[in-house]
Amino acid sequence: MKTYDLNDEVEMKKPHACQANDWKIIRMGMDIKIKCLNCGHIVMLPRREFERKLKKVLKKAAD
Template sequence: MDVQVGDRLQMKKNHPCGSREFLVLRAGMDFKLRCTGCGREVMVSRRKIEKNIKKIIREGE
């Protein structure tokens, strides 16, 4: 799956704050994401993220 820094990810499940969108801050073997609702930053493994992505939103589209 082609996920790049700066993409917004719409996930299948909500974050505890209620938001479903995350901003990608770092991509590699694991991802650093920032919740667009509350601003919390989390590190999550690539396998877990790729399984839970519903939609990738790019700024240019």
């Protein structure tokens, strides 16, 4: 089911306070840390919550 990996750019269901919706995965483990590509704000979410809020993967790290 996992379709995301480290350094992928993802789109979340709700936009960030800066109105951007693009994030980069910068850490993976039990928690997933993502960074807003517009303002640079970093958020850490439990994996289950991240998977629930994830809309789609925009760009894979290998691309």
